[in-house]
Amino acid sequence: MAITATHSAAETGTPGSASPSFGPAVALSCRECGERYPLGPVFACEQCFGPLEVAYEFSGVTRESIAAGPRSIWRYAGLLPVPADVAAKPNLAPGLTKLVRADNLARELGMRALHVKDDSGNPTHSFKDRVVAIALEAARTFGFTTLSCSSTGNLAGAVGAAAARAGLRACVFIPTGLEPGKVVMAAVYGGQLIAIDGSYDDVNRFCSELIGDPAGEGWGFVNVNLRPYYAEGSKTLAYEIAEQLDWRLPDQLVIPIASGSQLTKVDKGLRELIALGLVEEKPYKIFGAQATGCSPVATAYKAGREVIQPVKPDTIAKSLAIGNPADAPYVLDIARRTGGAVEDVSDPEIVDAIKLLARTEGIFAETAGGVTLGVLRKLLAAGTLDPDAETVVLNTGDGLKTLDAVGAGVTATIKPSLDAFLEAGLVR
Amino acid sequence: MAITATHSAAETGTPGSASPSFGPAVALSCRECGERYPLGPVFACEQCFGPLEVAYEFSGVTRESIAAGPRSIWRYAGLLPVPADVAAKPNLAPGLTKLVRADNLARELGMRALHVKDDSGNPTHSFKDRVVAIALEAARTFGFTTLSCSSTGNLAGAVGAAAARAGLRACVFIPTGLEPGKVVMAAVYGGQLIAIDGSYDDVNRFCSELIGDPAGEGWGFVNVNLRPYYAEGSKTLAYEIAEQLDWRLPDQLVIPIASGSQLTKVDKGLRELIALGLVEEKPYKIFGAQATGCSPVATAYKAGREVIQPVKPDTIAKSLAIGNPADAPYVLDIARRTGGAVEDVSDPEIVDAIKLLARTEGIFAETAGGVTLGVLRKLLAAGTLDPDAETVVLNTGDGLKTLDAVGAGVTATIKPSLDAFLEAGLVR
Numbered sequence: 014m015a016i017t018a019t020h021s022a023a024e025t026g027t028p029g030s031a032s033p034s035f036g037p038a039v040a041l042s043c044r045e046c047g048e049r050y051p052l053g054p055v056f057a058c059e060q061c062f063g064p065l066e067v068a069y070e071f072s073g074v075t076r077e078s079i080a081a082g083p084r085s086i087w088r089y090a091g092l093l094p095v096p097a098d099v100a101a102k103p104n105l106a107p108g109l110t111k112l113v114r115a116d117n118l119a120r121e122l123g124m125r126a127l128h129v130k131d132d133s134g135n136p137t138h139s140f141k142d143r144v145v146a147i148a149l150e151a152a153r154t155f156g157f158t159t160l161s162c163s164s165t166g167n168l169a170g171a172v173g174a175a176a177a178r179a180g181l182r183a184c185v186f187i188p189t190g191l192e193p194g195k196v197v198m199a200a201v202y203g204g205q206l207i208a209i210d211g212s213y214d215d216v217n218r219f220c221s222e223l224i225g226d227p228a229g230e231g232w233g234f235v236n237v238n239l240r241p242y243y244a245e246g247s248k249t250l251a252y253e254i255a256e257q258l259d260w261r262l263p264d265q266l267v268i269p270i271a272s273g274s275q276l277t278k279v280d281k282g283l284r285e286l287i288a289l290g291l292v293e294e295k296p297y298k299i300f301g302a303q304a305t306g307c308s309p310v311a312t313a314y315k316a317g318r319e320v321i322q323p324v325k326p327d328t329i330a331k332s333l334a335i336g337n338p339a340d341a342p343y344v345l346d347i348a349r350r351t352g353g354a355v356e357d358v359s360d361p362e363i364v365d366a367i368k369l370l371a372r373t374e375g376i377f378a379e380t381a382g383g384v385t386l387g388v389l390r391k392l393l394a395a396g397t398l399d400p401d402a403e404t405v406v407l408n409t410g411d412g413l414k415t416l417d418a419v420g421a422g423v424t425a426t427i428k429p430s431l432d433a434f435l436e437a438g439l440v441r
Numbered sequence: 442m443a444i445t446a447t448h449s450a451a452e453t454g455t456p457g458s459a460s461p462s463f464g465p466a467v468a469l470s471c472r473e474c475g476e477r478y479p480l481g482p483v484f485a486c487e488q489c490f491g492p493l494e495v496a497y498e499f500s501g502v503t504r505e506s507i508a509a510g511p512r513s514i515w516r517y518a519g520l521l522p523v524p525a526d527v528a529a530k531p532n533l534a535p536g537l538t539k540l541v542r543a544d545n546l547a548r549e550l551g552m553r554a555l556h557v558k559d560d561s562g563n564p565t566h567s568f569k570d571r572v573v574a575i576a577l578e579a580a581r582t583f584g585f586t587t588l589s590c591s592s593t594g595n596l597a598g599a600v601g602a603a604a605a606r607a608g609l610r611a612c613v614f615i616p617t618g619l620e621p622g623k624v625v626m627a628a629v630y631g632g633q634l635i636a637i638d639g640s641y642d643d644v645n646r647f648c649s650e651l652i653g654d655p656a657g658e659g660w661g662f663v664n665v666n667l668r669p670y671y672a673e674g675s676k677t678l679a680y681e682i683a684e685q686l687d688w689r690l691p692d693q694l695v696i697p698i699a700s701g702s703q704l705t706k707v708d709k710g711l712r713e714l715i716a717l718g719l720v721e722e723k724p725y726k727i728f729g730a731q732a733t734g735c736s737p738v739a740t741a742y743k744a745g746r747e748v749i750q751p752v753k754p755d756t757i758a759k760s761l762a763i764g765n766p767a768d769a770p771y772v773l774d775i776a777r778r779t780g781g782a783v784e785d786v787s788d789p790e791i792v793d794a795i796k797l798l799a800r801t802e803g804i805f806a807e808t809a810g811g812v813t814l815g816v817l818r819k820l821l822a823a824g825t826l827d828p829d830a831e832t833v834v835l836n837t838g839d840g841l842k843t844l845d846a847v848g849a850g851v852t853a854t855i856k857p858s859l860d861a862f863l864e865a866g867l868v869r
Contacts, residue, residue, distance in 0.1 A: 103544070103545070111534065136562070136804075137803075138566075174799075174803030175803060176803075177799060177801065178545065178802055180545065187851075194622070194841050196850060197847055198805055200850055201805050201849040203796065206852050207853055207854075208854040209856075210854060218857065219858065228859070367629070368631065371602075372630060373605065373606075374606055375564070375603060377565070377598075377602070413622050413625075413626060413841040413842065416621055419625055421628035422634075423628065424628075424633045424634050425635055426635075427635060427638065428637075429637045429638060429639040429643040429646065430647065430650075431651055435656060439635060
């Protein structure tokens with residue numbers, strides 16, 4: 014299997030011609046040198062080894078056509094590398110999660126207008142269902158029979174579930190030491206779940222090795238050889254936020270950084286909406302959030318550097334524990350270009366933020382959600398984030414998957430009698 | 442606080458006159474003797490101690506008015522004891538969860554048309570968000586400042602989250618020995634979480650005691666003194682199923698039994714839809730599902746009895762572990778009247794069914810979902826359930842809350858090298 018693109022190997026058409034299998038997508042394009050390739054299962058430029066991304070020729074997408082679509086990410090099929098009939102094929106139909114107007118939280122933080130985009134409402138309770146749904150469709154088109162990935166946990170569950178429903182085999186790779194919720198959820202769908210004795214970055218390297226080996230033949234690695242398609246799924250967060258704000262862009266967005274792909278693609282989605290006239294053009298600021306225990310991008314941002322120094326992660330925010338994030342340069346560029354920032358918070362700050370969100374809005378976020386809200390607080394305190402500007406903070410996962418991080422439990426255990434209750438002094 | 446209804450104590454109007462606070466609801470009515478009471482925080486008839494339920498005078502509800510409503514249970518506000526503006530008040534906006542067309546599962550079971558109503562998509566990932574949302578609104582109307590409940594786990598989380606978002610205090614009671622996912626989720630929202638050393642039935646008795654004590658003054662127990670309102674929330678499952686089937690009733694429904702209230706109210710909802718002309722009248726069969734380790738209703742059903750013998754629960758399906766289900770007589774009546782049945786499955790059958798659903802449809806159910814699917818299989822095998830009739834099976838909760846029941850884990854742990862992977866013989 015080709016790792017870099019070769020014009021002859023990809024057989025799905027010539028660059029620049031739309032294929033019904035990929036809807037409005039017309040080519041893969043190198044982010045670094047701009048070289049274009051036909052739409053194939055490739056992810057790196059053969060000229061410069063830069064990452065490939067999907068290029069489009071959009072047509073006929075209006076607010077009305079979107080509103081008439083399914084109640085899932087497939088309402089945006091006309092903006093994604095998927096066929097028009099994608100919703101009819103077996104898939105988990107993720108997306109259209111709640112954008113919660115967080116007035117209690119805003120009041121506590123002294124903000125004017127704050128929304129939580131709560132992706133714990135997705136089928137496997139993380140934003141990964143979005144990206145996997147797009148990769149699954151590409152896998153079907155390319156004839157792959159096994160769906161695979163390297164994962165910090167959430168992706169493993171999303172791939173397992175999507176493959177089960179689509180009738181594909183799943184074989185997913187995770188680092189050892191993940192949370193029980195993520196491990197069981199990744200295993201329950203019946204695919205193979207392989208723990209790799211090492212960090213996520215080790216798992217990632219292993220997968221790149223496997224993909225070049227005959228043993229990986231016929232395998233669609235959603236975040237490796239299907240990555241250009243997969244990554245586009247994060248654009249749907251931008252589309253949904255804008256549509257849920259009645260086709261308006263927020264002023265500020267706070268987005269977690271793992272590989273950095275999500276942040277990069279949310280920005281791409283917002284720019285597409287402006288270019289297509291679906292929203293009025295206006296400035297917006299994008300803020301990136303990391304855990305201090307894995308903050309190579311925040312470190313580079315603060316030092317004014319354009320490249321990051323890889324780190325060995327040590328944080329409770331395991332879903333963000335990628336020490337060498339592939340999209341770091343783009344994240345740094347977006348934060349700087351939009352007037353945002355990249356910041357990090359400590360593990361105790363993450364837990365505090367999880368509890369704050371639960372207490373004020375009844376939303377139980379996973380550690381990654383604690384990272385974004387923690388960073389929002391920190392940036393507010395520093396005056397970097399404007400409390401009067403309309404802000405969206407992302408919760409990309411579910412607290413049920415990171416139970417141990419929170420340390421919440423019963424107030425008291427008592428005998429089943431009124432006397433015992435009254436004696437315990439619990440009445441307020 | 443009055444436990445039974447007294448006409449003088451309830452001050453919200455005379456029976457039969459609509460109050461804006463309760464929308465189309467006009468009175469409480471005794472299920473046993475028919476005596477009517479004004480809408481108040483009462484739950485038992487002072488004449489015969491029978492349970493009270495909400496009586497309505499519906500008007501102006503059409504398919505079109507529902508379709509124009511919010512994307513939550515509040516689209517059915519005109520059929521619930523809530524004010525017309527209920528959606529505008531801080532709440533979790535539950536409901537409109539997916540009705541998944543389960544073709545893979547149907548194929549494996551030899552069925553023609555099977556759907557899974559997947560309530561793991563609710564904000565706290567169980568159907569309890571529906572009932573709590575209605576109870577919360579009643580609590581606000583009655584001026585209660587603390588939201589409380591006895592819970593087998595899911596309800597505790599739903600009450601905690603709803604109270605947090607609404608700005609009420611929460612104090613919830615659970616039996617000891619619940620799953621960690623349920624305990625942490627119930628605690629994280631910041632309310633008091635009291636474990637009672639005993640069974641759920643002990644917790645329930647304790648709460649009835651507390652409600653009559655001055656210490657419980659100002660407390661709304663969602664499933665005790667607010668129970669008539671709370672229980673109505675389950676009707677929304679019936680409404681959604683019918684609407685998601687394009688305003689058609691299914692032929693068969695498989696519903697879990699804890700207190701039996703959910704099954705009873707789904708039937709009530711279906712009958713309302715017929716009476717209002719929102720669906721065409723047709724016969725439907727309702728099947729009740731219990732775990733063998735807590736199957737008093739199934740036992741009574743099989744013995745042809747009309748009253749149950751309370752049991753001491755011993756099952757992994759803790760959310761259904763109610764040994765003395767309050768609505769048992771109504772469940773038995775509905776199963777017999779509609780031509781359904783009540784059946785039970787063992788713990789291993791529950792786990793098998795959880796894995797079957799995950800493997801075929803990518804849905805990770807909690808143990809209660811394993812109970813309904815397990816019972817469906819058993820009834821199919823017995824010829825009691827028609828494989829050719831359109832069937833809906835309920836998944837009322839989330840597998841992430843009952844992780845230990847499943848026992849799924851990694852296939853293998855290997856060193857991060859291709860050689861280690863190939864040597865492990867994992868390639869298929």
